[in-house]
Amino acid sequence: MIRAEDVHLTLRAQSGPVNVLRGIDLEVAAGSSIGVVGPSGSGKSSLLALLAGLERPTHGRIFVDGVEISALNENERADWRRRELGILFQSFHLISTLTALENVAVPLELAGDWAADAHAREALDAVGLGHRLDHRPTQLSGGEQQRVALARALVAKPRLVLADEPTGNLDGDTASHMADLLFSAVAEAGATLLLITHDPALAARCDRIAQMANGKLVQAPSPRVEAA
């Protein structure tokens, strides 16, 4: 499903170039889940941005389902995301001017789905927010906002779900409930899941674990850890 070959990412900063990723090689099978762990600044979020096609690697190639997304132009990557990808952010990134229902409907509307609202309603029902359809993000709790974000990530039935610290902003119980929702929904959809987390318990729920440090995937003691 996912294949990354010698992926590098260098960002330009005022103080000079920063080598964020330094030669990532990674393979993830379709329908499996992988947790990426590592200290802050190790390059986890940048890897996610590359896999989502939000950025292009400075060097190396990324294939998803046989499509070399690193070779697509900006518009093609946007189209690809719309068809294949669901994203979950740590800060939720709901659009503050839209209601919960409208936020969830956006990916479907982007795909030209005339029944977007109905599908969005079902998705919100599935995450237990059927009664909060018309609330704006500022009127929802953190857990509720992340559930809206989950509904949005899954509503278009993506084949790949990328999650960046999906429970990082939530308290213990809410986080656990959120994780249950995420894993069950992904399994139900048969999608591939790559998640980034600091939480070992959350990582442990994935099929495999990859550990990052200093922009590289490194060997780790866990049998679930996979390294280049």
Add this chain to the structure above:
Amino acid sequence: MNWRLATRLVWRDLRASPQLLWIVAALVLGVATFAAVGTARQVVLETLQRDAAVLMGGDARLRATGAPITPEEKAGVVPDDARTSDIVSVNTILKTDTADVTVALKGVDGAYPLYGELRLDPPMPVSDALWDRGIIVAPGVLTRLGVEVGDPVRIGDADFTIRTTLVAEPDRTGGVFQIGPRVIVALDDLAATGILREGSVARYQTRIALADTSDRDGFVEKARRAAPDARFEVRSASAAQPGLEGLIDRLATFLTLSSLAALATGGLAVALAARTHLAGKLTAMATLRALGGRPGWVAGLYGLQLALLGALGLGLGIILGALMPFGLALLPPGLLPVQLEPRIVPQALFAAAAIGALVLACFVWLPLAGARAVSPASLFRGGTDLADAKPPRRDRLIALGLAIALTALVIAVADDGRLAATVLLALAGGTAVLVGLVLALQRLAGALAGVAPPRLRLPLRELARPGGETTPTVLALALGLGLLAMVAQTGQVIDRELDARVPARAPSTIFIDIQPDMRERFETIVQDAGAEVLQLAPYLRARLVRIAGVPVAEVEIGEEAAWSVRGDRGITWSAEPPADERLVAGRWWSDDYRGPPLVAIEDEAATAYGVDVGDTLTFNVLGRLVEAEIAAIRPEIDWSRGRLEFLFTFSPGLIDQAPHSVIASVDVALDERPALLATLSDALPTVTPLLIDETLAAASAVLDRIRAAVLVVAGLSLVSGLVVLAASLAAVRTRQRRAAAILKALGAGRRDLVRTFLVEHAGLGALAGLAALVLGIAGAWLIAAFALGLPFVFAPFTALGIIGLGLALTTLTGLLGLARLAAQSAQPLLRAG
């Protein structure tokens, strides 16, 4: 591209973004001001042109001396759709059996007057007054002849009956220097008088009211082409008031400047509001892109949003701009110096719409392109700032293209393209200087932040933050205030000039036919009556016959002075040069000079004749040829000042031996004038008064209109400038709201917040005020010196007042906003992330 979704998203976003109203408000006011100024400019200029036509009695006129202009001569010159009126003017003597008086006689046809109204006392139609050998006389005639309305009088061989007296004459073409009181008779009755003999000095005019009054100069050009060798002179009303022409030009210049200022401040407000809006939408835009929205589509979404708002703002602005003159007309009379006749001027509205649309595109393109350039990967990195996003080169080129198109359009619609180009260039230069100034001051704030008391460090750092709102906000505030100060300051320069134009002590009455031996007696009588003699000059009539030895008929004379060689002119002589005047060339003769005649000539005439100091002019003075060498060239005469002015001033000597009279201007209060006239009439019966109040009043009315226009336009600019201030503050407040939430979470109390933001507001205000003061004064000085050619008047209270008002408003709205900020709950903002 899913535009159905785009419009849905646009609508949803509009619903929750009340700050977008600033874009609409800024555009509405910017466009409305531009449209209203354009309309006002047109209406004021047309009013002035109409006044000019009334004063001359037509949009244009043909004038000849000696013999009437025949229908054959007029054919091919006067358009078929024009109305015409024939007038004859001649100086003659009006008699009764016991007395006589020299009068300026006008013979008019049935079409007279083409423009304006002849006011008579007792009132009656002109045709009734002139019917059956009726005559209209100036009131002075009754006193001089000791007659009343209804009494008979005689001109040449014909008898007339006085039907009524003249209160006001719309066409005062005789101006200050007509030879006697006005009397009017029917043109057909003139023949019977026998005074229009071949070779008489009568002036014949055909006045023309054109069907298309806007093309007077075009008519004159065509007429001159159609009859290049014509005996008559063709002149348009537009050129009839040489003294006012310069003022009208300056008014147009000022109006151009003001509307450009309104345009620039409106554009700034739009740019700021758009920037603030887009800065708040970066996360939403990045999110939409992460969800699969193409970058062009996402940028297009917000572009569409801005375009819709823009269309709304433009539409409302045009409507408001069109209605504004009507609104002004509703003000109680007396609030404005004159009532302007409101109407819709389509070309002004079109220009405002086109320029408003380009301003919107121009100012919004770069923020939009910057927002488009923000990577959605920023969502993983705690968001991004619009200041970090550099628009791609292509977009910068497009923005440059739009700016060039805007510049070209502004220059094309401006009355004075060169001035508009200069102002735009100065605006660009001023902005560059301001950016430098603001950056330097920001550095200073940054340096101070390190040493300031802890509680002041945060606001100082906010001011110093590179790429923050400080630069654009201070820039907009400073440019807005600076432009307002500049407009107000320039308004003062023009106002001062207007003041100088209206003579401090208008000569209310001119007396002619004072014999040299009556001079002392005349002065004594005037002084005894509590009045004052302002000017006293010897006077005789002479005709210029040769220029540098060449007969006048063979000299090619510029049109502006052609009138001066047709017929007799009043000449004078003086040992001393006129007071307060610097000669353009040459030197005035010494007090005791008694050599061959020397002459001083006005600059415009000298240029038209093609002569200089040292050349000779030959005059026919009462049948004798007098050759005089040009010794001095005087500055162009401003006839609107109402002073006694002469085109030719001779050195004393030979010429003062000729029989002459003395002409005097006298300052006498209106209510004391009848007594003075009666005394003079008894003591010196040959002295004739000319009442010139009407002429001066007409000139003053025109000046008042100019003043009104300056006032109205400055007011409009002020209003649109205030919107910029509001928009600037909206930008600051959006960020402050977020900062307030964080500070509150960190334990800041209400007082801490108010202090923090007050320091920031004061800092912004001080930065902007300082920059605005420099910009406003420097700009006004440049405009006065280079565009208007007027002396700069530093009016510190105007500039400081405008800036102080702006800052007071800034602080007041800031404080109101702060009260709300301090009271709000931090939770929703922090939760929204």
